Amino acid sequence: MAYKIPLFNLNFDGKEAQAAYDTIQSGWISTGPKCEELEKMFVDMFHVNYAVSMSNCTDALHLCCLVSGVKPGDEVICPSLTFAASANCIRYAGATPVFCDIVGPEHINIDPEEIEKKITNKTKAILVVHMAGFPCKMDEVMAIAKKHNLKVIEDACHGPLSEYKGKKLGTIGDCAAFSFFSNKNISTGEGGMFISNNKEIADKARLLRSHGMTTMSYQRAGGHATAYDIVELGYNFRLDDIHAAIAIEQLKKLPEDLEKRIAVRNRYIELLSKVENVIIPFADNTEFVSNYIMPIVITKGTVEDRDSIRNKIHEAGVQTSVHYPAIHRFSIYKDYGAVLPQTEYVTDHEITLPMYAALTIEDVEYIVGVVNEAING
Ligand SMILES: Cc1ncc(COP(=O)(O)O)c(C=O)c1O
Numbered sequence: 294m295a296y297k298i299p300l301f302n303l304n305f306d307g308k309e310a311q312a313a314y315d316t317i318q319s320g321w322i323s324t325g326p327k328c329e330e331l332e333k334m335f336v337d338m339f340h341v342n343y344a345v346s347m348s349n350c351t352d353a354l355h356l357c358c359l360v361s362g363v364k365p366g367d368e369v370i371c372p373s374l375t376f377a378a379s380a381n382c383i384r385y386a387g388a389t390p391v392f393c394d395i396v397g398p399e400h401i402n403i404d405p406e407e408i409e410k411k412i413t414n415k416t417k418a419i420l421v422v423h424m425a426g427f428p429c430k431m432d433e434v435m436a437i438a439k440k441h442n443l444k445v446i447e448d449a450c451h452g453p454l455s456e457y458k459g460k461k462l463g464t465i466g467d468c469a470a471f472s473f474f475s476n477k478n479i480s481t482g483e484g485g486m487f488i489s490n491n492k493e494i495a496d497k498a499r500l501l502r503s504h505g506m507t508t509m510s511y512q513r514a515g516g517h518a519t520a521y522d523i524v525e526l527g528y529n530f531r532l533d534d535i536h537a538a539i540a541i542e543q544l545k546k547l548p549e550d551l552e553k554r555i556a557v558r559n560r561y562i563e564l565l566s567k568v569e570n571v572i573i574p575f576a577d578n579t580e581f582v583s584n585y586i587m588p589i590v591i592t593k594g595t596v597e598d599r600d601s602i603r604n605k606i607h608e609a610g611v612q613t614s615v616h617y618p619a620i621h622r623f624s625i626y627k628d629y630g631a632v633l634p635q636t637e638y639v640t641d642h643e644i645t646l647p648m649y650a651a652l653t654i655e656d657v658e659y660i661v662g663v664v665n666e667a668i669n670g
Contacts, residue, residue: 297610298656301476302649304543304550312538319534324503325511327534331541332486338454338544339461341488343495345502346537350450350472350485352502352530354382357468357487358418360497361444363388367417369446372403373621374636375422379448380620388417392621392631396430398572398590401639405433412437418444421466424616426478426583427575428457431465438466446470451585453478454551458580463488468498473540478547478583481539484532501527553650554584560654561587561646564661569669587648588616591668596641603644605667611660614645 316327328346335344347353363369365387371380373392380390391411396404401424408419419438421429438445445466449455452462453471463469468491471477473484487502489495503509505525508518532540565573572590575582591599603613619640621631646660 296607296612298612298647298652298660300612300614300645300647302651303475303480304546304650305480308542308545309539312542313535316534316538321511321514322535323511323533324509324531324537325534327537327541328532331532331537331544334541334544335486335488338547339464339488341461341464342490343488343492345487345495345499346532346540347470347485347487347502348530348532349474349483350448350470351378351382352528353470353472353485353487354378354420354446354448355385355528356498356501356530357420357446357470358382358386358388359501360489360494361418361446361467363417363444366415368413368415369418369420370403370408370411370416371420372422372636373619373626373631373633374401374424374617374639375448375620376450376617377620377623379420379422380626383420389415390420390620390626390629391416392626392629392633392636394633394635395639397635398592398639398642399574399576400430401425401574401588401590401643402427402429403434404635405430405437408434408437412441412443416441416443418446420446420448422448422450423452423455423462425575425588426452426455426462426585427578428452428455428462428580428582431457435465450477452583454547455582456580464490467491468494473536473543478550478585479540479543481536481543484536484540497525500525502530503527504529550650551581551583554648555582556654557648557650557652557657558584558587560657561661564658565589565664568661568665571664571668584648586614586616587646589644589646589664590639591642591644594642599642599644602664602667606644606663609663609667611663612647615640615643616645 505527
């Protein structure tokens with residue numbers, strides 16, 4: 294079924310197609326000048342020292358774990374209310390994800406008080422996820438990390454250009470990962486970025502991104518090097534220049550796209566605050582944020598009631614989603630012994646409403662009318 298209002302919409306025009314075409318015509322399509330240009334844009338726009346383009350965010354998170362020194366036998370504290378990649382990356386490094394609860398329906402990010410309770414002598418790092426692009430309680434997280442000598446990895450996939458007390462998300466911890474998957478704020482199909490302010494960490498990520506090789510094909514093609522050594526067991530996590538060229542166009546549009554999303558969210562808040570039995574997570578936020586998605590939490594009923602509300606909304610032509618089915622309930626994680634009451638409440642009562650820059654005020658009014666009828670009608 295084609296929805297009257299989809300969950301998200303690509304902010305594409307002819308520029309992305311032209312950029313991809315020009316790159317193909319240039320004769321260099323793998324990691325090269327476009328990746329370098331994109332990395333430089335990230336450094337400038339995110340006020341960060343180093344950016345390393347990646348094939349996707351999952352790979353960037355994998356490297357975040359490796360360069361943070363996460364090793365077999367270690368534990369990494371992370372939320373369960375996130376996409377599976379945020380926990381899987383810990384296991385790729387041979388360590389164990391320790392699932393931690395969120396604050397609650399009003400703030401659906403990891404709860405610093407719960408983090409403290411999960412720390413053992415095996416804990417190596419805290420991996421935070423800035424849900425929907427809204428910042429985690431980073432002052433508290435960083436204070437805990439400092440006290441216990443832990444690394445902090447930011448899954449900033451939802452929050453490009455979002456801020457926390459004047460700092461861009463992804464620049465507060467030791468390193469961070471962004472995604473360019475098609476439904477993200479920066480869309481290229483697949484793609485991602487690793488960022489860090491620490492040279493040693495960023496150099497290591499760059500090395501591991503491409504087989505641990507000391508030079509890249511592009512450098513050799515340019516005559517800057519004729520040979521290479523392999524000094525680490527690395528991977529092929531490279532982005533190619535075609536995707537990077539698309540990402541550059543997307544990044545240029547991002548500030549204006551985010552301004553439009555803010556207007557959409559403001560109208561949502563205005564209308565949804567009159568709807569009974571609904572909590573809007575992060576309603577009290579005053580930071581500049583990316584508004585990657587528009588989550589709401591229903592305050593009554595069961596998971597079956599939530600699903601039937603979603604069905605009614607779909608019948609009215611509005612696509613919704615759930616962010617997220619909690620990871621600790623998936624078959625491969627059900628033996629990890631996680632007890633997370635706030636996460637379980639939110640995963641069973643959350644509905645994600647459409648959010649994108651081209652959503653009109655009339656669209657928002659229609660959606661909220663449909664949501665109110667489905668919940669309270
Ligand atoms: C919070 C979060 N982390 C990680 C990922 C993985 O990103 P990618 O698809 O670029 O690997 C996603 C993707 O949906 C995500 O939402």
